[in-house]
Every structure is written in C-alpha cells, then in structure tokens.
Amino acid sequence: MTQAERLRVAPHQEQVSSIRSIVPRYTAIRRFSEELCANLGDEDFVAQSMPDASPLKWHLAHTTWFLERVVLERFDPEYEPIDPTYAYLFNSYYNALGDRHARPLRGVLTRPTVPQVREYRDSVDASVLRLLDSVQDMQRVELVRLLEIGLNHEQQHQELMLTDVKHLFSLNAMLPRYRQPLPVEPAAPGALGWVEVQEGVYSIGSDSGSFAFDNEKPRHRVFLESYALADRLVTNAEYLEFVEDGGYLKPELWLEVGWSTVQQPGWESPLYWHRRDGGWVEFTLGGERELVPCEPVSHISYLEADAFARWAGARLPTEIEWEVAAARLPVEGNFVSSGRFHPSAAPRSGGPGLRQMFGDLWEWTASAYSPYPGFQPEPGVLAEYNGKFMCDQLVLRGGSCATSQDHVRASYRNFFYPPDRWQFSGIRLAKNRR
C-alpha cells in the first residue's frame, strides 16, 4: 500500500465515539500519526526548527504521554509507566502535572530513540485497549469521553507534525521533500464574489450533542450587523499584486506591530515565498516550485492578512461572522486525507455560495481568542488545555489541508499569535454592507 493509499483511508468517521466505535477509531488515529512519518529518516524525528515547533519524535511521545497521564493514571492507580522520566520529558505545559523539559530545548532529546518512542506508543496503546475491556458502565462513559479528547489532541498534533516538518525542511539548503512534487492542476477560481448575511440575533458555539472543546461552549446568542463574506480564499495572484504594489513598504496599511514586524529581515513576502531569477518560487511539502497563481496564498500571519485586507478595501471577518456563515455548510474540502498537504485552488464557482470554508487553509479572523460568555474550563488538569491561552491570540477557523476532516467543525476555534505563519493559514475577506 503506498503512502497515498494509506492516507486515503485515513480516519474520517463520526466526531464522537460511541462505546462501541472507540476501538477502531482509536486504532486508526494512533496509526495515522505514525503513517505521517513513514517516509522520514530517524534524523528527521529529532530536530526542532524553532521554539514554537517541536521534533516529530516529541509529538509522537507527547500525544502518548497525554493518554498516559490524563487517561491511564486516572483509571488505573497501579499503572506503571514504561519509563518514569517520560513524565518529565513529554509534558508540554501542564503545571498540574509537574515540572518539564524546557520547550526551546526539545531538539536536544536524542533519547529516547525513535524505536523507543514507538515502543512507548505500543505499550500505552496496549494499556488503553486493556483498560477499555476492563472498565465498567459509568466509568466507561467517562473513559470514552477522555479518550475522545486524547484523540482530538492527537489530531491537533498530526497537523503540527506537518507544519513543523515543513518549517524544518525549509531551513535546509538541500530543500528536502516530504512528499512527491505537487502536480499543478488546471484551475480557474474566477473573480471574487460576496455572500451577504442579514443583521440579526444568531447563536454560535457548540451545543452538547457532539464532541467539542470547552472553548466552543456554551452556545450563546450574539447580534450581528449585516455583512458580506468573500466566497473564496485570497489567491497567490491577488496577494502578489499587493506585494508588487509595495504593500510591505507602506506603513499606512499596517497595524503598528505589523509595521515593526515587517522591518525585520525575511518579511517581504509570505513565509515560504522566495524570489528566484526574477520570479517567485514557493517551498512546499513537495519541495520548491514556481508559485501557482490560482492557489490560495498560504503561510500568512495575521499581520499580513490584516494589511492585505486594508489594501484591498475590505477587512477580515470576526469569528462570529465566519461561524454564522459556515453553520449550515457541510464539512467538506481539501483535508489531510487527500495526501496533498497543500491548499488547492478553489473550484470554479457554480453560483452564489461559499467555497473553501473548510479545509485548504485556516482563516484568520479579527477576533481575539477570548472566553465565550459562560465559559467553563474542563475540570481537573484539562482546565489547562485551552483557557489559559486566552490572551494575545487570534481565532482562526475552518481547518486546513493538514487537518483531519473529522476533527473540525463550524464551531471549532483554532488560535495563534499575530505574527505566527508557519501554520497553513490564509485569508478570507469580509466587508460591511449597507
């Protein structure tokens, strides 16, 4: 089975596991993490390209640590870890779970080795499956609930594995390829259209029916003035116009922090664009290739998205505007299971309607990542999962070409800092309507 085939059968089930369905779902998602590294050498698992990124090996071990500390130790007081040092090495940021290895130094952890990490994964998986067999009734409901969080957590790290290896490879003058070169597909997304939404009181957020993180709750009412949303993502061609118009040289287009950011070296275009022989190339997980005009512009910071929107006479949507517009759309698009690992051009418009709302690229919103009215963090150690990051970050919506389709939904809130751009992030415009 080739990598592409393997990826094509990647997990895409219901978002919440029943007691019956959890085992195959667990197995599939855990296996998928390892499939994502199948074509890499052991050396590739070790390196950390910047403090924000982590080594692949660390992702594989940390997601396992999560299951061990959050699930196994809770249900089995006698549980004995395969190595007590792992509790220290693979804690990310949970103060309630003790001290930890310094984040910017994750790249020094050459041990445990890759095979040892695989052994760790196997051992924890065996314990989890054994536990599922043995727990009773009510406990089982809670176990499945926690495992579901663990699996969603693993899916988040699967996405980070892809963005982190992309960043890592981009710093290497050998320009390594994670996958085969990307084919250029003929596409003609057409001119940008606008979809209007009327003013009114709407509800956003997740109700309790299906899995959602605590930060998506509670469902609550909001008032929206009328607005319009662009019917597709901004393309490379459109962004290139901004670059060639001197967009990075005009202070009036930028937020203050944006302007000081683009004074730094390396900020005259999106993260992975480079000038070569008078044209532009883009580094992708399939290697470096010429910029494809009709594809959506990606690896954009909030600061750039905001400046582009201003240049374009528009603005970014709020997360509320985004969610209200997305609420009734099916969760379909270019996800990780395509094996493309790169955004695709929007399909030609077949009339009014939003394209690319899910998959392809996370879409920056103008909304600060804040608690919803009535927000209650998960009880226990998982209180640290989301709530404590609700400062200085902005919400992105919709998932990307590195996201699992069954991981995302209309109410899903991703969040990053304004200058971050190593994620698969892009731009959807909005505007006021009168």
Add this chain to the structure above:
Amino acid sequence: MTQAERLRVAPHQEQVSSIRSIVPRYTAIRRFSEELCANLGDEDFVAQSMPDASPLKWHLAHTTWFLERVVLERFDPEYEPIDPTYAYLFNSYYNALGDRHARPLRGVLTRPTVPQVREYRDSVDASVLRLLDSVQDMQRVELVRLLEIGLNHEQQHQELMLTDVKHLFSLNAMLPRYRQPLPVEPAAPGALGWVEVQEGVYSIGSDSGSFAFDNEKPRHRVFLESYALADRLVTNAEYLEFVEDGGYLKPELWLEVGWSTVQQPGWESPLYWHRRDGGWVEFTLGGERELVPCEPVSHISYLEADAFARWAGARLPTEIEWEVAAARLPVEGNFVSSGRFHPSAAPRSGGPGLRQMFGDLWEWTASAYSPYPGFQPEPGVLAEYNGKFMCDQLVLRGGSCATSQDHVRASYRNFFYPPDRWQFSGIRLAKNRR
C-alpha cells in the same frame, strides 16, 4: 494660589467646544499641563524611566508638536516652525509625518531645555489663537474640530505625565514626593454588592452628538446575556487576601502569559507595593505610606486582574457589559481636578447601585481592543491615532484619578497591553447570572 487651589479650578466644561467656547477651553487645558509640573525641578523634566514612559518635557513638547503639525500646518501653508528639528524630535509614531527620534531614547534629549520648550508652547499657542481669529466660516468648524482632538490629546498626555513621573520617582531610592503626603481618610466601603443587568440587545458606542474618538464609533447593537457587575472596585484589603493566600504562586489561577510574567523578579504584588518590616507600604505620588486597606487596589496589570478574578470565583467584565451598565450614570468621581492623584475608598453604599464607575481607576475589561463593526478611522494623518494599535491590547474603561473629568465618558475606550501596570488601573469584577 496653592497648587491644590490651582488644581481645583482645573478645566471641567462641556466635552465639545463650540466656536465661542474654544478659546477659554484651549487656554485652560494648555495651562493645566504646565501646572501639573509646577512643583518640579528642571532635572525632573528630562528622565525617561522606561521605554513605555516619556520625559515630562517630551510630553509638553509633543502635545505642542501635535497642534503644530496637525492643525497649524494644515491651515497655514506659510507657517514657519520655531525650530525645524522639533518636527523630528517630537513626533511620537506618525509615519505619515516623517522620521522621528527613537522612542526608547527620549531621555537623552536634554535640549531643547525646559525654558525652550515653554517658549515653543507659547509660540504655538499664539499662532493657534491668531489662527482662530483669522479663519472663516466652514474652515473654522473644521479648525475647532481638530483643536478639540488636540485638546483631548493633551488631556491624555496630562494623565501620562502623572503616571510617568510616578514611575520615575518610584525608581529613585530617595522616594521623591510629587505632592504633599496623602491624608488617610476614614472610610468603610462595605461588602461587595452586585448589580444585575438583563439579557437583551443593547446599543453601545458614541453617536455623533458630542466629541468622541473614532474608536468609539459607530454606535451599534450588541446582544448581551444576563450578567452582574460588582458595585465597587476591588480594595487593597481584598487583594491582600489574594496575595497572602499565595495567589502569585498558584499557576492554576493565571493565564499562561501571566504565569510566565510573575516568574520574573518584582512580580509578587502590585507594582508599587513593597514589604517593609512585616507589613506593606505603597508608593504614591505623595510618597511612600502604609497600605490603606479600604482604598481600591491600583497599578494592576490585566494579568493580575484576571488571576484575582479567577481566585475570587468571578471574572472581568467585557467592555460591552461595562458600557451598558455605565451608560446612564453621571460622569462623576475622583478625577484629576481633586488634586489627590490617588484613588479614594468607595463611599459607603447607599443601596443598590454602581459606585466608582468613573474616576479613581481605569477598569480592565476582558475585551480585546478591536474595531467596532463599521469602524472608520479619522481621515488623513489622524488615521494613525487609534486604529493601528488595535492588536494585542485590552480595553480599560471609566477614567482615573489622573483623568480630566471632561475628557471621559461611558463610551470612552482606553487600551493597554496585558502586562502594563504603571497606569492607574484597577479591578471591577463581573459574573454570570442564571
């Protein structure tokens, strides 16, 4: 006339100047800036205590520069500045107005001297008053409008002069006094009460009737779930309980960025608190004195306000919640004109109702400083006044003991970064209601 007397007659008029009233208002506000420095030595005008603060002399010159560049040069094409270098030295952050002296180095500007800055002020004032006499009709309306912005700008810097000189003096082991020692007034604010607001669609923001900054507009509708607001500010006594309960040592109370901030030296209490002989003292503009339990806790960062609220089982209000509750209250309280320059204990509660909503201390809200729906920046160079800072900051409401009473209003949005605490900032709690 003593300083206290002079301050008591400080400006407190209508918020918008008519063509007739502008002259006395202009004169009074400009004079007030100089009165605020009346008891200081020339040395005190020079120093910059940190990059966020500015020397007093710089404030006096920059507010003058603002009038020169934004008003005089616009109306009088032949206007000749008293010194062309000032255009460079006293530009704060206006890219449209050219290069400028580096912000963190404002403290090296020993020249122009204090008398030269006074001369600069006099010269610009004379030109402004001459201009007011000479412009005609429609032009005059626009001139008064711009002058009104210039005067509000000056009032903002008057507040900064007080907070900057306080910070400066606090770093000096001689503990200089800006004013006489503060009397301790008997007060008993009583237990914290709560004022409830019902869910519904409300309007916030400024309509066009009176002066407001662009960031307060347009007035627009919002939906609010029901909530309750504390009826007064959090006191020193209440905050001390938090400190003594180990509040600064419990990671579960803090945002991630808060926790990393309080690992730094100097973050075990509010900015100006110090332990002395087993007790606590507080540095004030009247020198160091014992902590007064019934006064509101001040010089609090957002990070601390948020942690305290969590510890107290409450939360911070959003700016929307604050404004809706404040909308019908008179703008009354402990403002700069009291000459106290320090928050006062809340008056004893006379029944249900909000106390201390205006004056005393700016109140941190949980709302990111973002554009309102339909926000339009001021045209021209003043577009840089507010809009470009709408990132990474949080909104504070209500004004402080360093604010001019005729400068603030229910819709007024102040904004600072989460760790900032050299402003007169405090805490009002909120909570959900069911």
Add this chain to the structure above:
Amino acid sequence: MTQAERLRVAPHQEQVSSIRSIVPRYTAIRRFSEELCANLGDEDFVAQSMPDASPLKWHLAHTTWFLERVVLERFDPEYEPIDPTYAYLFNSYYNALGDRHARPLRGVLTRPTVPQVREYRDSVDASVLRLLDSVQDMQRVELVRLLEIGLNHEQQHQELMLTDVKHLFSLNAMLPRYRQPLPVEPAAPGALGWVEVQEGVYSIGSDSGSFAFDNEKPRHRVFLESYALADRLVTNAEYLEFVEDGGYLKPELWLEVGWSTVQQPGWESPLYWHRRDGGWVEFTLGGERELVPCEPVSHISYLEADAFARWAGARLPTEIEWEVAAARLPVEGNFVSSGRFHPSAAPRSGGPGLRQMFGDLWEWTASAYSPYPGFQPEPGVLAEYNGKFMCDQLVLRGGSCATSQDHVRASYRNFFYPPDRWQFSGIRLAKNRR
C-alpha cells in the same frame, strides 16, 4: 574670567602631593570638575546616553561619594553623611561597600537635584579639609595617600564627563555644542615616519617614587624583540583612505568579533563621522564640522584600529613596546587644560622622534589588560578599583585631549573593551624590524 581662562589655569602640578601641597591640589581638582560643567543647563546633568556612560550629575556625586566612603568614613568613625541614601545611589561597583542603584538606570535619578549635588560636594570638601587639619603624623601620611587616589579618581571621571557629554549630545538631532566651534588650524604633519627600538631586556611599570595605580606595579623586566613605532598618530586622511577602499566591507581585514560588529548598523566609519552631501562631517564638542584631514582619527574601537593596521601592512604596538619607547619622553601634549577638547594635528616633524605620545588620543595597544608579574591589589575596598577588571579588556596608553596632564605618565594603563569607541581613542602603528 572666561571658561577658556579658567581652563588654562587648570591643575598641572606634581603627580604626588606632599602633606603641604595637598590642600591647593585638592581644591583645584575638585573645582575643575565643576568648571567642566559651567556652561551646561541643569537638564544636561541628568541624562545617561547608554549603560556605559553616566550622567554628569552622577559623576559629580560619585567622586564625592568616593571621598566620603573611602576617606572620611575611614578616618572619622563618627562621620555623618549628609544623606544616607547617597551611599546607595552613588556606589559604582564596590561590592565591599554594599548594594547600589542599577548602573543602566542612572539616568532616572532626577533627585538629588543639581544644587543638592553641589551641596553634597561642598559638605564633603569641608569635611575633608577639616580632617586634614586634625589628623596627626602617621595617619596624615595615609590620609594624603588615600586623598591622592581620590583625586586621581576624580580626574578619571573628569575625562569621562567630557566623553559622556559628547556621546549624549551626539544623539540629539539638535547637535548641541559643549564649547565654541573649533577653529581649523593650518597643519602639515607630513608622512608617517618610524622610530626603531632594539631588542633587549627592559624594565616597565612604576617604581615606588611617585604616585601610580596598583595596576602599574611592580616594575619588572621584559624581553622585547626589535620593533619600530610610528612617529605620530594615524590621521583622518589616512583612515579615510581605508574607508574609501572598502575597509569596512572586507572580512579578511577583521578579527572575527570585529567582522560581526561591523555588520551592525552604524559601523561604517568612526563613531562620530557622518556622510553629508557626498563628504564627511564629524561631531565634536564644538558641534558638527567638516572632517579635518590632518587631525588624528579619533573615537576608534580596538576592532577598527586592528583592522586599519592590518590594511596598512602594520600592526598595533604592545603596551610594553609603547612604554619602553615613551619612557624617556616628557609628558607634554594636547591635554584637557588646552580647552580644545579635541585632538590636534601633529606638529611638523623636526627630525626623528616620537610625536603625540602624550595627550591628543589614547592609543590602543594589542595587549590584554592583565596583572603584571607580582601584582598586588590595593588593600581593603580599593582592591576592587583595578584588579577585578583584568579580563576581556585591552590597554590604551598616553592620555588624551580630555586627560589632565598631571594625571598621566609613561606607565599609566587605561583599559576598555574591544568595541568601545566613545573615548578619545586613536591609532599608533607598529611593525616588526628585521
């Protein structure tokens, strides 16, 4: 009496005070510190332009603090300081004398005011003179010895006052003048000549006859291979050739740390040179003026001096080579008493012989600042005066146009870090001889 006249009568006596001569010498040197600030405004005393520099006021107070803590408190156990806080504020780096105000924050000390610092000086001076009257015999010898260190210490700070105010003014776009514009004097120093010294065993360092710092002792023998020393300082014209030959762009000319230093902004010429309209100007204590080719190039770091020497096919002398050559020369030249505060062109050569060895500019040597064989630090707190800085610094020799003539001698060792260049520092070349 004009400033120039006052300066002309500045101290120039014996280097060691007898018990009789100490009083007029003390009075003259102390007065000279204040004369150096006579034309400045109070604002100019406050600012600190960088962590390496100090405010003028701080220099005036610290030299007084030195007398108080090192002399007065030692001889008079009942001595009561005028303000106990000064012990903390004006300690520079003496761990044995307690905690101190943070060095980079000296610019926040607006208090004590300039008049208060003058009062502090007067008070300490009165105590010193009283003490001189009252101590007996043997004690008096030790008192004069310590006062002599205190006076030499003050002379070092007099030089720093000039270099620090020059640096401060250079950062101000108003380009303030410390003194009248410098006249350009006709001069023709002629081509560079070389003075040879034969190989042999020489003695360097100070013997006990006259005042010297501990770092100049003991006198000891060294072996020197034959060498030649340039007969004057490198001129602006010669250095300009280096600049225009792309000297700052050729890595092969630079030490590793030099090359990384000149990649930073502001390192394409000596510190105070600036390009204006195709030519070069230089900022001086007399304001900005056109570069004078025949004057010696000044405000040069060791890194630049070393690169220039390599470009010129020469090298820098060691401090041993310098001292052996200087040992028999009279200590004459362009010192602070000239009131010029700027290096002068070398006099036309009147035949073989070294010019400009004393005064004009400190001359970088290739010698690390290390202890001499048998070095013994001063006993007591003064052990911290020199010894603890013997790491990472290089020795400069000969004094400058900001040095007092009676402060310097052939054995005198000044020391700064390789990138430092705000001192009056220049280049004398050396080469091997075969």
Add this chain to the structure above:
Amino acid sequence: MTQAERLRVAPHQEQVSSIRSIVPRYTAIRRFSEELCANLGDEDFVAQSMPDASPLKWHLAHTTWFLERVVLERFDPEYEPIDPTYAYLFNSYYNALGDRHARPLRGVLTRPTVPQVREYRDSVDASVLRLLDSVQDMQRVELVRLLEIGLNHEQQHQELMLTDVKHLFSLNAMLPRYRQPLPVEPAAPGALGWVEVQEGVYSIGSDSGSFAFDNEKPRHRVFLESYALADRLVTNAEYLEFVEDGGYLKPELWLEVGWSTVQQPGWESPLYWHRRDGGWVEFTLGGERELVPCEPVSHISYLEADAFARWAGARLPTEIEWEVAAARLPVEGNFVSSGRFHPSAAPRSGGPGLRQMFGDLWEWTASAYSPYPGFQPEPGVLAEYNGKFMCDQLVLRGGSCATSQDHVRASYRNFFYPPDRWQFSGIRLAKNRR
C-alpha cells in the same frame, strides 16, 4: 574488536607525516572519527545542544568539507563535489570560502542523513588517496603539508565531538551514557607540591622542525621572573572546599565578569556537578556518578579557575610560564586513546617534578590569546584558521583526556572564552617566588 580495543590502537605516531607515512596516518585518523561515534544512534548525530557546540554529523561532514575545499579543490581544478550544497552547509567560518549555514541552526540539518555523510566521507577519502598517487614532487610536499593541517583539524574536531556529545547528553533527563560506567580507581595524589623555575630569558614557540600551527610561531625570546608551578592539577576535593567555603558567594574572589556570571542560575559549582541527597554527583561520559575526590576538577571556566586560585592564595600561570616548565617533559598522560574520556587522579608523586602536564585536562592560563611577536598567518584561506580569533579568548595548554597524543605538544595553544566550560578544562596553580 570492542570499542575499548579499537580506541587503544588509535593513532599515535609522529607529529609530522613524511610523504611515505601520510597514507596510513590519514586512514587511521579519518577512521578514528567514525569509531568515536560507533555506539551512537542516528538520532544522536543530529542535535546541537547550544550555539557553541555542533552536531556529531556536522563535525563528520565539516572535517570532510575542509579536505575538499582546502586540499582537493586546490590540487584538482576539475574536482567535482558529491553535492554542491555541502559547500554551503559545512563551511564553519571561512569568509573566503563563501556564505554558510547559520551556526546556531546546525541542529536543523536532518539532511544529509548519517549514511549520506558517511558516503561523503568515503568519496572525499577516495579522492584524496587518488590525488596522493598522482601528484608529483614539489606539489606532493605541499599536498602533504596541507593534508597534515587537515588531519590536525580533524583531531581538533574529534575532541569537540566528545565534549559536544557530553554536553548534549547532560541536558537530557535520561542521562544517557556514551561509554560504560567509569570504574573508580584507588588513588592518592598526595598534597600539592611546587616546582620552581628561575628568572631568565627563555625561548618559547615552535621552531620549524615539526608540525605546528601558525599561532605557535615564531619561536621567540621572553623574560620570566622566578615563579613556581603546582606539581599537579587541582582536585575535586580541593575545589569542593572552595565551594563549601562559599566561594561562589564571595564577590571579592571574582573578576567583575565572573561575579556577574555566577549570579546566573546554574553557576554554583562546576558545569557537571549536581547536588543529590546532600552529596555531589558528576555527569560523565560514563553517566552520572558520585564525585571522586582525588580526580582533578574539570569543566571549569576561566572565571572559576581564577576565583579558585585567588581563594587558594595563588594565581594561574601565564602560558609562557607553562611552556617553559613543560618544554623538556615527554608528551605522556591520559589521552583519548585510553578510552576513558575522563581525567584520572594524578599518580602518587615520586619526588619533585610536574605531573599531569599533558593529557587529563586543558589548563587555563592567565594569558590572552594574542599573536606572538612576528606572527604570520598561514597564506590563503587558512589565514582565517587562527589569527582572526585572537581577541577576548584565553590560552589553555597541555591537552586533555579527549585529545590525541600525537596532536599536542609543549608549544600547543588552545583557546576559549572566559566563561566556556564544556571543554575538559581544569586548574593548575602558580605563584610568585621570592
């Protein structure tokens, strides 16, 4: 053949290769680099633990790059590199050889993989051996001369490989072992003795007879006052006394830069010491073990060596004093070929005479790393090998337990920065004699 056996046969031949002997010497030294990594996993080759250290893989590739760029490309104009990107990736600091990958980011180079680096080594080795067969006469002499530099260069990196992997492993809470646990050997080095040297004119430096780096030349005369040198290295027991006497807490013992350094976390003992259960353990290449009192204290910075010497009432020797004393001793001791990779206790003294002068630990001297009188850098690109680092560093002498015996000699000058302590560095005391 076990690792220990392999190491026992490690290269120990003449220091300069004849035309005949170069081939086996080349083969042995090149093979030794790979043997040093024989027990490591591929992951261990990738990580960079700090900017000063490099990944093992990088060392293996860079030493190969050196042969390619400095030797092969010079003799064979048609030489085609196996991968042109390597010229960029594996250049360390040679400006004359073009741009290079940023030093602090060497740990991101997961590609080329370990097998690819081995292939690179094999390919270059084959080309070198082919070249040796084909060049004629005079060219051959120059070829052997450059190869000799290349081999000495490789030996330097072999030492770095050991110190870098030790540092890397030390940061990992798993405390990996590079070799078997170290046996504790009974030893009793006895009390410290002193060996005296009389004053006089001596010659130091290398004459042209055998291989030496440019920085060891020319041989030249120096004058030395009489002095005494400790007859062995300072032991752990002696250093522990210093620690327990509060040595790290007494400012009077430290250089200024030393005192500010030991205010930082992690500076209360030598680099690899840690307190455990009231005692001290030390991290070694054989894992963590209890501190062995009679072994020499290692991983000491210059700053600590200097403070210890002051505490002990002694001082560090100059490099001249060291070399004069070492000149007639045989180059014998505990070198890398012992396979111990750790310093050994000094043998019991058998009468007056210096012990441990070679091997065990590099010995800090008080001498700045400066050019000798008459220093001439190697011509061509190798001018960058030594000369440009002659600033801010101090000389160490004698080699260590990680040095090849045939690499070091009495005139050999190693150099590091004052705070560096990840090398095998220790302390030999000196004192004045009268």
